[in-house]
Amino acid sequence: GNSVTQMEGPVTLSEEAFLTINCTYTATGYPSLFWYVQYPGEGLQLLLKATKADDKGSNKGFEATYRKETTSFHLEKGSVQVSDSAVYFCVLSGNTPLVFGKGTRLSVIA
Amino acid sequence: NAGVMQNPRHLVRRRGQEARLRCSPMKGHSHVYWYRQLPEEGLKFMVYLQKENIIDESGMPKERFSAEFPKEGPSILRIQQVVRGDSAAYFCASSPEDNSPLHFGNGTRLTVT
Numbered sequence: 001g002n003s004v005t006q007m008e009g010p011v012t013l014s015e016e017a018f019l020t021i022n023c024t025y026t027a028t029g030y031p032s033l034f035w036y037v038q039y040p041g042e043g044l045q046l047l048l049k050a051t052k053a054d055d056k057g058s059n060k061g062f063e064a065t066y067r068k069e070t071t072s073f074h075l076e077k078g079s080v081q082v083s084d085s086a087v088y089f090c091v092l093s094g095n096t097p098l099v100f101g102k103g104t105r106l107s108v109i110a
Numbered sequence: 111n112a113g114v115m116q117n118p119r120h121l122v123r124r125r126g127q128e129a130r131l132r133c134s135p136m137k138g139h140s141h142v143y144w145y146r147q148l149p150e151e152g153l154k155f156m157v158y159l160q161k162e163n164i165i166d167e168s169g170m171p172k173e174r175f176s177a178e179f180p181k182e183g184p185s186i187l188r189i190q191q192v193v194r195g196d197s198a199a200y201f202c203a204s205s206p207e208d209n210s211p212l213h214f215g216n217g218t219r220l221t222v223t
Contacts, residue, residue, distance in 0.1 A: 036214075043217050089152060097155045097166060098155070100155075102152040103151070
């Protein structure tokens, strides 16, 4: 079945550091891929998405490229801020309800 | 356009009581999903509903849990005879159609004492 594996946290970075959160997937067919973010005490918000191979999703300085050859969708940001502290979920959408990774907690310190 | 509304935000129940969690999807959204989040874990799919129909309940425990999405009114997730292991955050999400990005509510945090 479909599955998502993302790097375990927590990840702690200093402000302005470079961020990478790895995500790989297993799926049949041609799924869409998403990154959702959950700020403390809140629900999940869609951060970015990609619907086909080689698509790059981007939002708020975050980027992720849908790479079919490596079945990956790694999240990157060039310079993180304290306000980026949250839990990030890699998500796959195929012919089944969304499949979530376990989430990666990011803490950015000033 | 209001987002997905869940209530209550926090719910405390004693073992053996019933818990009712409500979810009003975004206007124009006819697909509703319920997910459960345990501490420090990802979201686990529970059930997918459209108006008056359960489409996929493969993630629902076989006993004590039920869900509905009536023609009028919010979707309800009902947990009968709660146990301590039911303590979790329950999130509702809605979408206008299948495989569209989901819009999440802020969740209901259930604590069973």
